[in-house]
Amino acid sequence: MNRLVFIAAVYLALLTQATLQPLWELGGARTGQGIAPSVLLVLAVFIGQCGPSVAALGSALILGVLADTFARPYPELGVLVGPYTLGFTVGVYSVLQLRSLLFRHAVLTLAVMTLVAGVFVELVAAATLGLRGLSFLTDHPPPDTTAAANFGRGLLRTLYTVALAVPLGWLLLRTRHLWHFGHG
Amino acid sequence: MLHPRVVILILAALLSINALMPIGYAFGLGNFLQPIVQLLVTPGRPVYQALGGTRAIENPEADELAGFTDDQLRRDYALARVENERLRQQNLRLTERLAEILPLRDLLAERGLDQLRQLSARVNPGGADGTLAVAAGTDDGVAPGQTVVYGVHVVGRVAEPLGSGSASVALITRIGDRLRVTISPPANAQTAGGVAASRVTPLDTRVRLDVELGAFITEEVPTTSNVNVGDVVRLADELSFAEAQGFQLGRVTVVEPLPSNPLTLQRIVVEPALELPRLSRVTVLMPPSASQAGGGAP
Numbered sequence: 001m002n003r004l005v006f007i008a009a010v011y012l013a014l015l016t017q018a019t020l021q022p023l024w025e026l027g028g029a030r031t032g033q034g035i036a037p038s039v040l041l042v043l044a045v046f047i048g049q050c051g052p053s054v055a056a057l058g059s060a061l062i063l064g065v066l067a068d069t070f071a072r073p074y075p076e077l078g079v080l081v082g083p084y085t086l087g088f089t090v091g092v093y094s095v096l097q098l099r100s101l102l103f104r105h106a107v108l109t110l111a112v113m114t115l116v117a118g119v120f121v122e123l124v125a126a127a128t129l130g131l132r133g134l135s136f137l138t139d140h141p142p143p144d145t146t147a148a149a150n151f152g153r154g155l156l157r158t159l160y161t162v163a164l165a166v167p168l169g170w171l172l173l174r175t176r177h178l179w180h181f182g183h184g
Numbered sequence: 185m186l187h188p189r190v191v192i193l194i195l196a197a198l199l200s201i202n203a204l205m206p207i208g209y210a211f212g213l214g215n216f217l218q219p220i221v222q223l224l225v226t227p228g229r230p231v232y233q234a235l236g237g238t239r240a241i242e243n244p245e246a247d248e249l250a251g252f253t254d255d256q257l258r259r260d261y262a263l264a265r266v267e268n269e270r271l272r273q274q275n276l277r278l279t280e281r282l283a284e285i286l287p288l289r290d291l292l293a294e295r296g297l298d299q300l301r302q303l304s305a306r307v308n309p310g311g312a313d314g315t316l317a318v319a320a321g322t323d324d325g326v327a328p329g330q331t332v333v334y335g336v337h338v339v340g341r342v343a344e345p346l347g348s349g350s351a352s353v354a355l356i357t358r359i360g361d362r363l364r365v366t367i368s369p370p371a372n373a374q375t376a377g378g379v380a381a382s383r384v385t386p387l388d389t390r391v392r393l394d395v396e397l398g399a400f401i402t403e404e405v406p407t408t409s410n411v412n413v414g415d416v417v418r419l420a421d422e423l424s425f426a427e428a429q430g431f432q433l434g435r436v437t438v439v440e441p442l443p444s445n446p447l448t449l450q451r452i453v454v455e456p457a458l459e460l461p462r463l464s465r466v467t468v469l470m471p472p473s474a475s476q477a478g479g480g481a482p
Binding site: 058076 | 218
């Protein structure tokens with residue numbers, strides 16, 4: 001995989017994720033509780049679908065850490081790295097397991113894979129945050145929410161991301177030759 | 185040599201463990217990365233603002249925050265929370281102190297003893313069994329035999345030995361034997377006959393100390409007396425703890441017929457309303473100073 005292209009793509013995804021949030025955030029924009037799609041997830045799924053498995057998992061780890069900096073389950077304490085890092089890794093791992101069953105270079109496949117990976121991502125993230133609430137661990141759940149509510153919002157976010165995955169996936173698949181994925 | 189895939193999974197596992205760490209550790213890495221990410225996305229800020237993504241500015245109540253970055257606001261918010269918690273604790277301490285001082289002042293004024301000096305003293309840990317070690321001594325005017333109270337509750341009496349900056353207080357649950365007391369319903373209670381508590385004549389009796397029980401017992405109360413669990417027991421002894429007349433010794437916790445004479449007498453157990461060995465602060469009642477006794481000096 002061409003690392004320069006990867007770095008450029010991650011940076012563009014980060015920039016898009018950060019700057020276009022006011023444009024596509026739905027509901028609760030003033031309170032920071034709105035639903036916005038994840039460009040980072042689409043990129044992770046794209047690499048997971050087309051790239052070599054090790055590069056895909058490594059990319060998922062990096063993109064997961066970046067996704068954690070956008071998620072603010074504890075607004076007053078700052079950024080918690082971990083829930084989405086693990087979620088992205090598990091989500092892309094599921095893509096790696098399923099990709100041989102599907103036509104890998106189609107936009108529709110990318111959208112379906114985004115749905116599958118997104119469910120895993122949100123499930124793992126909600127479970128991790130839920131574990132923080134257990135009394136024998138940290139006894140420090142995210143304020144004003146529950147694990148079920150987190151997962152519900154995550155599912156909505158995933159559906160929104162699937163909708164974004166169609167145009168964005170088409171664009172990414174056009175650039176496939178720049179990535180030098182090889183036969184991963 | 186580990187396979188790169190294993191290394192990645194180990195890293196993911198370590199970062200997920202980070203998410204399960206206590207507050208003091210879990211947010212360190214994220215708050216280190218956050219400014220870097222913010223710096224990276226700085227070129228996109230004009231677009232972000234053009235799209236209306238300036239929440240603080242959109243909110244008319246938050247105009248004064250417009251010049252602050254997210255990190256500054258978060259830090260200020262965290263500091264404000266700490267300060268808020270400190271003030272809350274201070275408020276609790278002052279409220280507790282007021283609840284101690286005001287009834288004491290009223291009671292002393294009611295009994296014409298408001299010329300007594302009141303020395304508030306901290307209780308040090310490590311008092312012997314049945315005593316309190318207080319951080320006040322002869323330098324503060326403390327002398328053996330002085331009465332020690334907490335609010336309107338009698339605690340005990342200053343005992344020997346006495347240091348210049350420390351003193352020992354023998355608890356009343358250790359030394360208060362054969363005390364004359366009055367028993368009356370709480371001020372806001374209604375008696376069985378519907379009579380207000382203030383109109384009931386207090387029962388005058390004596391209590392003996394049961395050191396093992398840490399309570400006072402009287403077996404001289406006629407069954408015809410209207411004594412109930414929860415009634416307030418106040419000191420009324422002219423010889424022992426004379427200065428503490430009117431102060432609460434405790435509350436009635438048991439009222440039962442006396443086994444040897446169940447038809448005419450009842451046994452009453454009185455326990456202190458406070459856990460005396462756990463008090464963190466007490467007040468020593470000291471005689472008025474020479475200038476106060478003379479009534480002259482301001």
